[in-house]
Amino acid sequence: MSDRQERYDFHLTTEQEERAQELHDRSIVIDLLFQGPLSPSVIPTNLSDRIKEECEPLREDPMAYSALPAKRLRQLSVRGELPEFKDEWYRSGITAGNRELDLSSPEAIMTSMGEAQEQFDRFPWLVKALTAADIREAKRNNLKAGILTAQDPAGLGRNLDLLEALHGFGLRVLQLTYNNQNLIASGCMEPANGGVSAFGMKFICRLNELRIVVDTSHCGARTTLDACRLSTQPVIASHTGAEAVYPHRRCKSDDELRAIAATGGVIGVFAMPWFIHEDPNATTIDHVLDHIDYIVRLVGVDHVGIGTDWPMSDVDWSLVYFKEHIAPKLGFAQGDGPSTELIQGLERYGLFINFTRGLVARGYDDEEIEKIIGGNWLRVFEQVWGR
Template sequence: MSEHQQLYDFHLSAEQEQRAYELHERSIVIDLLFQGPLSPGVIPPHISDQLKQESEPLKDDPLAYSAFPAKKLRQMSVSGELEPFKEEWYRSGITAGNRELDLSTPEAMITSMGEIQEQFDRFDWLIKALSASDIRSAKAHGLKAGIVTAQDPAGIGTNLELLEALHRYGLRVLQLTYNNQNAIASGCMELANGGVSNFGMTFIRKLNELGIVVDTSHCGKQTTLDACRLSDKPVIASHTGAEAIYPHRRCKSDEELRAIAATGGVIGVFAMPWFVHGDPQATTIDHVLDHIDYIVSLVGTDHVAIGTDWPMSDVSWSLVYFKEHIAPKLGFAKGDGPSTELIHGFEQYGLFVNFTRGLVARGYSDEQVSNIIGGNWLRVFEQVWGR
């Protein structure tokens, strides 16, 4: 199926289509929870079959079995065996997307630092974004920028010197907690809703001092509100939704959305079928745009952006296994988490232009569209990292 055949039907006129494509082409486009550029739909079937055979010896170790395909795909990408890695990123029009560190344990930290750095070292078209100007430069020179981020800081513990070292490596966005309780704060799946700890206050001050963006995506309500009160710099939620549109614990209340916006921060809306609409099998990009529209109506166009978080750079059979065997151990509710459901209209990253087309269809101006698809993130980066 060609990309044109997969384009979501927004009933745009020929003039609107041209406007959307030209706007997408000239804008800096940023996805701040960029699991791509690969996705199950662009990985050749024979590669998926090959990975299933190679992973069979690991079946007695569920975590290793589940993680093997994605790890192997990363290796194949940097070795040049998977051409879709570059092709799909360029087809998407995404200027900058995050490269996610795993900071959950010291061992994972070392491994993921090596894996991410290998991408920057091997790909002459991918640069590490240490300042906002790096992203602007990437756009100007036809390159792509990787933003080093992390979601689970558990492996840092209370070691602020380690946090400083991670910043020197390139860490620029850090979530305070991932679903559950840690030394810093309470996650969104913690019933106690404990907020930011005493150490967490110190941690947030250190993030501000270093120039690392405070991310509250998987944080509980009180943690989000506390972070917005304590941070001297803009606070974000890189990937979430509006609770008023779909009442899921991964979505934010109006109070949280207003608090984030009041810091000068930005709310990134995700494209995860289980978190934006009641029927994951029938979730479309229009449902994602409903969340964007709602947040715009609440806090304005300067405070909303995109952090898709889906689809994954993985194969379908592995994602199904993850959902059934791994996700419940990570704090996901039953039925949630990565599987084969996809947003209709965003089945792969090469279709990212559908966000731009959808915003045009909903009547946003060129400036508003450009800000939502990247400009708002860039503004926060300039304020926190420096120009």
């Protein structure tokens, strides 16, 4: 089935379809929580089965069993044995997407740095985005840009010097905490809602000095408000939703959304079926667009972006296992974590144009759409990283 046949039905006219395609093609498109470009539906079934056989001896080690499939997919991709990796990224039209570092432990830091750098070294079409100009140049040259980000800084401990080393490697966006409490702040799943600690104040100051963007996506409400008060640079939420649209703890209140916008920051709306709508099996891209619409009305079109966070570069059976055995250990409520549910209209990254098509359907003009699908992120990058 072709991409055009798979596209979500927004009831666009032929003229609107042509406008959306032209706009998507010419724009800088940024997904700031880009788990792709692979997704379960583009991974060959025989490959998924082969990886499952390899994983079976690891069943007694849940973390290793869960992590191996994604690791194998990365290895196959960089060796050129999984052409779907490049094909799907180019089919999506995404100019820049994050390449995530794992800073949860010293061992994870070393491993993920090596894995990320291998992609930049082995893919001639992928460049490391250190400045906003790198993203613009990638677009001009029909290349793709990878933005180094991280979600869980727990492995840094109190060593602020490591931040400087990571910035030198290319880290450009860092979240303060991932769901739970750490030395820096309280996450969104912490009942105490403790906010930013005394050390966290120093941490945010150092992020500002190094010109690393402060990300509050998995932060608690008070942490988000504290970060916006303390930071001298724009604060973002790379992937979240509007609590007023769907009351989930991973979504942000109106006060948080206003505070982020007041810093000059951007709120990236995610495409996580169980975080944006009450029925994860009947969640569509229209529900994602409802969150975008709400935030635009609340804080203005200059402060909204996209950070899908879904689907994952993984295989279906591994995602089911992750939800049952791993997600609860990461602070997710029972049954409330990554699995096989998909947004109808974003079943794979090659359908990313459905964001542009949906925004056309909802009456946004070209300038507004360009901002939402990438321009607003680029503005923040220019301000924080430099042009």
